[in-house]
Amino acid sequence: MERGNYRAPLRSKSVCVEEKLFEFVVFASGLDKVSITEKGNNGTFKGNMSLESRRWLGKLLCQASLEDYESGTAFRFVEKARSVTGTVRRNKGGSYLQLVMVAQARKKSYSTLCFPAGNNRQGWSVLGTTIRSLVDNPAPPPYYHQPQPKRQTESYPAKAFNVSYADACGKTGGTENRHHRVQVNSRGGMLHASWWFSSVICSTDCISPDWNWVQGRINSIFHQPTVKILDKGGALIFLTSETDVNKIINMPPLFSWNGSYNFHKWSPDAGSINLSSDENEVRVLFYGIPLHLRATQVVESLAKYCGRVVQIVDGSVTSHTQQSSAIIVVKDLESIPRKINLEERGYIFSVWVMVDFPRLIGDDRVVNPNSVSNVQPMQ
Numbered sequence: 001m002e003r004g005n006y007r008a009p010l011r012s013k014s015v016c017v018e019e020k021l022f023e024f025v026v027f028a029s030g031l032d033k034v035s036i037t038e039k040g041n042n043g044t045f046k047g048n049m050s051l052e053s054r055r056w057l058g059k060l061l062c063q064a065s066l067e068d069y070e071s072g073t074a075f076r077f078v079e080k081a082r083s084v085t086g087t088v089r090r091n092k093g094g095s096y097l098q099l100v101m102v103a104q105a106r107k108k109s110y111s112t113l114c115f116p117a118g119n120n121r122q123g124w125s126v127l128g129t130t131i132r133s134l135v136d137n138p139a140p141p142p143y144y145h146q147p148q149p150k151r152q153t154e155s156y157p158a159k160a161f162n163v164s165y166a167d168a169c170g171k172t173g174g175t176e177n178r179h180h181r182v183q184v185n186s187r188g189g190m191l192h193a194s195w196w197f198s199s200v201i202c203s204t205d206c207i208s209p210d211w212n213w214v215q216g217r218i219n220s221i222f223h224q225p226t227v228k229i230l231d232k233g234g235a236l237i238f239l240t241s242e243t244d245v246n247k248i249i250n251m252p253p254l255f256s257w258n259g260s261y262n263f264h265k266w267s268p269d270a271g272s273i274n275l276s277s278d279e280n281e282v283r284v285l286f287y288g289i290p291l292h293l294r295a296t297q298v299v300e301s302l303a304k305y306c307g308r309v310v311q312i313v314d315g316s317v318t319s320h321t322q323q324s325s326a327i328i329v330v331k332d333l334e335s336i337p338r339k340i341n342l343e344e345r346g347y348i349f350s351v352w353v354m355v356d357f358p359r360l361i362g363d364d365r366v367v368n369p370n371s372v373s374n375v376q377p378m379q
Helices: 049-066 118-135 193-197 211-219 242-250 296-306
Strands: 010-019 020-026 034-040 042-047 074-078 080-092 094-103 108-115 201-203 226-229 236-237 254-256 259-265 280-287 308-312 322-328 339-344 347-355
Touching: 010 118, 010 280, 020 118, 034 049, 034 108, 042 049, 042 094, 042 108, 049 080, 049 094, 049 118, 080 308, 094 118, 108 118, 118 296, 193 201, 201 242, 211 226, 211 236, 280 296, 296 308, 296 322, 296 339, 296 347
Parallel strands: none
Antiparallel strands: 010 020, 020 034, 034 042, 074 080, 080 094, 094 108, 201 236, 201 259, 226 236, 254 259, 280 322, 280 347, 308 322, 339 347
């Protein structure tokens, strides 16, 4: 027998969702026929489909498991032999997809099947994945042996799979150092000391600070001050001497129609971030979740690995967004992994974790970078 005339062996799979058993059978490839049987408390229902309509159904179920469709939303697939319509329905038991298959030659002949969504629409996900695996992965021809490639095995240390922020850079000579340290300017004095000792920091409670107005007020008292806006909402003011610094910090705050401006002496820890040793509420972002796994339960599992979950950010768990995010509570920020290996059926996917530091330090305001160049020393 020639290889092109072989008849593929029968392929079948069964899935149980909410006390219903679904049997999917693919007959010989030449017949291009798929049979679906639904068995439940209300009886047994059957329907026949082509491979193309079966592929469409698998895609629809996978798509429905990711999106929250309203009841009554309908999808239709039309081919020569039949038309297939899937409609999202809801009853006391929850959501389900009602599938109606109508033969084109016999309009009064139709079959109806109902696929329950299951908890968090996981039932649709399992059903869709099962259908796609049967249709997209046909059985090989008989008597044809495909040699399996030799799998390369490597051994990894246990901690290599989920690396934390602290561990990512903490290996030196085979040892781990949790507290990283880099020394700068250790043999000399403070870097550019004379420049920084003659500077002050201006903080404000204004929603939209008028730094040109502040520049004019300061310039009327001091000789050629330089103002640089900080991206956190304040400003750094460079004066000509430490005498001017002592003078400005002892002056009363500046008041305008939309708020006040206060001046503080610069200190070496200015601009550094000191987080509380207590529990911190942190927003973590996950990058690299495969499209078919961008679901709430997956993001929740990743978030639980990082800390105590407060909430999954609304709108971040969709198939078209690159990142998904969650709010967690954690005491040791360094315990949050830099990378998590997400495993599904033996496949491992790298998911990268990023901490939203601006939110953590309360930096919610966005500064227009063009506004910095507008503030120049006034002559």
